[in-house]
Amino acid sequence: MAYDAVKRHLAIEKLVTRSSVKGLERRYYRFRLDRWYGGIVTADCVGCGLLCRFCWVSDRVAYNPSHVGSFYSPEDVALKLLHMADKSGLRQLRLSGGEPTIGKNHLLRLLELLDGSNLSFILETNGIPIAYDSDYAPQLSSYRFIHVRVSLKGCSENEFAMLTGAKPENYRLQLTALERLIENDVSCHPSVMASFSTKESLKALREKLAEISPILAENLEIEELILYPNVRRKIARYGLRYYTSYYPDNIPPEQI
Numbered sequence: 001m002a003y004d005a006v007k008r009h010l011a012i013e014k015l016v017t018r019s020s021v022k023g024l025e026r027r028y029y030r031f032r033l034d035r036w037y038g039g040i041v042t043a044d045c046v047g048c049g050l051l052c053r054f055c056w057v058s059d060r061v062a063y064n065p066s067h068v069g070s071f072y073s074p075e076d077v078a079l080k081l082l083h084m085a086d087k088s089g090l091r092q093l094r095l096s097g098g099e100p101t102i103g104k105n106h107l108l109r110l111l112e113l114l115d116g117s118n119l120s121f122i123l124e125t126n127g128i129p130i131a132y133d134s135d136y137a138p139q140l141s142s143y144r145f146i147h148v149r150v151s152l153k154g155c156s157e158n159e160f161a162m163l164t165g166a167k168p169e170n171y172r173l174q175l176t177a178l179e180r181l182i183e184n185d186v187s188c189h190p191s192v193m194a195s196f197s198t199k200e201s202l203k204a205l206r207e208k209l210a211e212i213s214p215i216l217a218e219n220l221e222i223e224e225l226i227l228y229p230n231v232r233r234k235i236a237r238y239g240l241r242y243y244t245s246y247y248p249d250n251i252p253p254e255q256i
């Protein structure tokens with residue numbers, strides 16, 4: 001049965017955050033340097049409110065959020081990211097592995113700590129918390145060094161439901177997030193997992209985005225399926241059919 005994406009985000013939040021004297025802590029399971037965006041320091045957080053059937057995150061992490069990784073305060077995460085950036089010379093930071101906007105006070109405090117570091121921060125999100133919490137986008141607008149990439153799961157409600165198992169109407173939340181970010185002058189662009197989409201549905205998405213803002217349609221980034229071994233197992237399990245894909249060692253440089 002389809003799940004409600006908002007309820008699931010809120011339920012996951014309880015499992016992967018906790019209050020402490022050091023503020024709101026969040027579970028993380030890895031800190032690493034990654035090749036995307038030309039090189040980026042990455043902290044992998046635990047927990048997402050969607051269950052995308054093409055997600056590269058392992059089942060061990062996705063289905064056991066309360067047993068994976070350890071709790072870190074915003075200060076712990078900021079120190080680690082800054083230290084890794086300093087050592088590697090990389091100038092970009094991000095959170096990945098889960099949905100970074102879960103645990104708003106954790107993220108906002110982390111951004112506060114990173115502000116002024118002269119590094120940029122890419123906030124990759126499915127957008128759902130930014131849609132159901134109307135204060136989120138105005139609060140993000142205080143941090144001018146961030147850029148938000150809202151990753152749309154398919155081009156339509158039906159594709160969203162097929163790709164995530166969530167209720168089809170939850171797709172609208174992803175577009176609402178983009179509306180809120182634009183209204184609040186937060187630097188952002190949409191990306192879309194388009195490997196499962198027809199040309200027609202991609203065209204319809206561009207039109208929908210142009211209604212929100214022409215700049216969103218112009219800057220739409222196309223994401224394509226990467227066939228990591230666990231992703232292949234997942235899409236086989238769900239019998240998903242796709243039109244385009246890459247193997248991990250054969251990704252075109254312009255996609256990295």
Ligand code: SF4
Pocket residue numbers: 048049050051052054055056057097098099126
């Ligand atoms: S929104 Fe991202 S992290 Fe969450 S399940 Fe989907 S692909 Fe994975």
